[in-house]
Amino acid sequence: MITVANDDFAAGVLLAILALPVLAALALWALPVQLGERLAALYGAVVSGLVLVGSLLLWTPANGWIAYVSGGETLAPGEQVKPLHGVTDVPWIPSLGVRFHVGVDSISVPLIVLTALLTFLCCVYSLKITPRIGRMRSLVALLLVIEAGVIGAFSAMDLVLFFVCFEIVLIPMWLIIDIWGDDHDAPGRKRAATTFVLMTVFGSALMLLGFLLVFRQAGTFDLVQLTNSPVLDGHGVPLAAALLIAVGLAVKVPLWPLHIWLPDAHAKAPTVGSVILAGVLLKLGTYGLIRILVPVLPDATVTIAPYLGGFSTVAIIAGSLACLGQTDVKRLIAYSSVGHMGFIGLGIATLSPAGMKGALFANIAHGIITGLLFFLAGAIKDRHDTSDLATIGRALYARLPRIAALLTFACLASLGLPGLAGFWGEMLVLLGAYDPADSLPRATYLVFMVLAGLGTVLTAAYFLRLVRKLCQGDPAEHPAGAFAVDLSRIELITWTPLITLTVLLGVWPGLLLHQWGSL
């Protein structure tokens, strides 16, 4: 049992890791320019390191959130209705009934730790490796603001607060792509940044409309109240609200065919931007689906779940096929996210324990593995000054043996090789699709399962194609470039945690699965 004193401590830690990055970012901007530029990365590493420690302090063996059952099923006896901890609940905009209500449970804590970890690694990476344009002070400050916004969204227990945090993240990300993006293609990166911000804002506008409809039905924005007494009925206004929320979040996930902003944004963003974007920001969408859509609008979710599953399955196949046709390493990895997020969407759409846990697991695994992949792609891009496959040339095994070996490892992890982290999430999602919630049409989900299974083969195909095009080949035809330095120390330090976690979660999935014990 969590004692009150303990919970006060957790609440303090949560507030601290929410406030610290924002205050630190403001302080960084307040510093004199030259001093700020020099110290920015170190400063960012220290601050985000503190946030990481704080987020780990929140990791207590808590119970699951609440039973994710459709319809009006009651909780099992003895199960806590509100296993939240670190709760702070104060009025914020009383006239609208909006409260500053934050707290964490076993769903949000792993995601918060992932956020803190990736931000920390990005700052450490920036100690030595920076975008050509410089301006590190602003870059680090923006990263810290993003971190605060994302942690806020993962801990918000109020719909409006969630929306605000969701929006806070967008502008810094837009700036990061626009300013620090690909320096060979200024119009391209501006277009990518604009598409990203416009589509996401469009999505969140729809989501806000959905929230307002929920408010009209239930009279509150509070997620805990909404979860404990959800908006039932799968027709009319609840259905419209569910549709709006689902489409709004689907832009962020991104779900086919709303994914069009993603390849450009990832390909043009700087390395740290891509890592944060893929590793953390995409998770906001799936987290929103699990946290808000499923528990708050259970009946309406059942109505739209088959469509969600269908679009997710199309995303898996179409994303993988698109990957097969890519000629740019960063774009390819970006497109691979469409397929992987499709698996997560399918897992949520099954509404079954296995599918949900699979989606949650795949969320974390995708963050770790794709983060690693983008770090590697960035390293290759920095060394060759291009991310075009043909220009980079082949035979990286001969030119950059360690980086190429790590790339192969990351590709194998990402294609879902059993024994590495990528497998368990996808396996559980497929298991969930084999045995979806009773209220869903089973035959439909069997078709989804088979198609998604074939999608894993296509995933393997494009990653092997990448390895073949990039790592293998005749070294005589592709001699080493002048600046081809293999794995540097800072890269090794930054990537080691990601590699370790990939293996650890692969051989011991229980580490995370236990967290969601009573889910």
Add this chain to the structure above:
Amino acid sequence: MIATVWRVAGVGFSLLLVLIAALLYGDSASQHAFLNSQIGEVTIGFAVRTDDLTVLLLAVVGVVATCVQIYSLGYLHERAASYHALVTLFTAAMAAVVVADSLFLLLIGWEVMGACSYLLISHYWERREARSGAVKAFLMTRLADVGFLFGIFVLGVGAGTFRISALDPAQIDPGVLTTGTLLLLVGVVGKSAQVPLQTWLPDAMPGPSPVSALIHAATMVAAGVFLIARLYDVFAASATTMTVLAIVACVTMLYAALCAAAAVEVKRVLAWSTVSQLAIMFAALSLGTHEGRHAALFHLVTHAAFKGLLFLCAGVLLHQVGSAAFVVLRRYTRRGRLRKALPVTFVTMTIGLAALAGVPGFAGFFSKDSVLEAAWEHAHGGSVVGWFVLVSVGLTAGLTAFYCMRLWLWVFFRTPALAGAVGAFEADDPMADLEDPDTSKLKDASWLMLAPLVLLALGAIALGYVDGLHLNWVVALASTVVVIFGVLPAYSLWSRGADPRPVLLEREFGVDRAYHALFVVPVRWLSKLSVLGDRDVVGAYVRAVGRSGALASQGFRLLQTGNVQTYLTAAVVGVVALAVLAGVIAS
């Protein structure tokens, strides 16, 4: 330095497996579960077990892996660190499959083996055929593994457990049982390169020969046989699955033996022969009897010894001569040099081929006969499947003897008819008419490589007798006659200097080309379509919205005249309009 560490670790680990197998020998069967998580109604986690089957397979894996690791010390000089590390990882994965009692642990080992196989086939990644062979091997087995995973779901959810020892066929609905075992069979067919997923194994041959010996002959491809033997109760409970298995096995063994009879490269012959011999094991399993399972496992063990031996011998040829293609080897054989320069290799390879062909007295003879015997008894019981298996294995035995004799004669003996000409294989290589190669420096490999050959050659003879001699003389006699009928045409063709290869067999029945047209080309088209669709359809909507936004903003710019009176008028009109509208709605 790192390479040395991995060399030592590799040899040490495989010896450890042998030791574990020796220690576990005779122990009573037991299981142990760990790291489990409850998900809904099912438990996902790991479990290991030990029983006779585990010990047997551990011993096979350990011994072959030790031979291969030691042999590789002499065989392989470049990229030794990654090579030995991957072989060790592979051995560990195979051990995981063998000891697994949880279907998920089994799946992990199963797929990690596939990944190691991929990485090791592409060990010589500067060669084009190694790259494409590796990708093909991984994708075909991965496709089959999707079926395997679904089979695990069906059986696991149907039985409510993912523990192998807890799967009870009596508790599972027959329809579920058949579906589940058929899906598992898909994975088995892929892993063991049976029809229709057979084409990857011959193309995996550009990998280093010791890898072919370990992965593509003795252990990984035999994992399918192991799996069915492990789940024999479950498989045997479904007659449909067993019939499908019998058909697949019989078609495969004849198909692969025919392909082997027309292949013109030592390793390719051996690869097709592996496919064919694995099919014999599956045929024995498909009988569904205790004798069938016993015969299959017996053949698995002897096959691991003699086929591992043969691949290692092919490796010596590659290492010392530089090629294992018939046309190159013929140039060395014209003066009979190959046999004299490589005496140990010649003798051990002869033993291996004799065992493969089923010459009486060698291990392959006994194990193949036990398959025939099991089929004979089953057929006598009135089973159509039994007859089917009996006839197919008999025919395959004849074909096997034919291609073994063909390989042996053409590689090691000068043809009397052509008096030393390159003869039958020159069409394969325009360089064939060149001068005789310099054979004075040709010598046998180092003892590091030859010692494993001798050990396995001893195994290829002695393993036939470990099971106790209980021959059915009728079957033994019949199979000997079949072997003679296979050997004679090979000898006769060779002595006339002819090697007729029908086009159909040379192209391996055109399966590869058909698969390319049916699967690879459409996927490429779809991928192009998908990229274009994203750019020109989905992207077009987004661009259109952007453009209409820009147009609209230009329109609004016209309104911004800077004239206060215009603004004021517009505001008043707007307020009036809203008031009217509100009134209408309210009423």
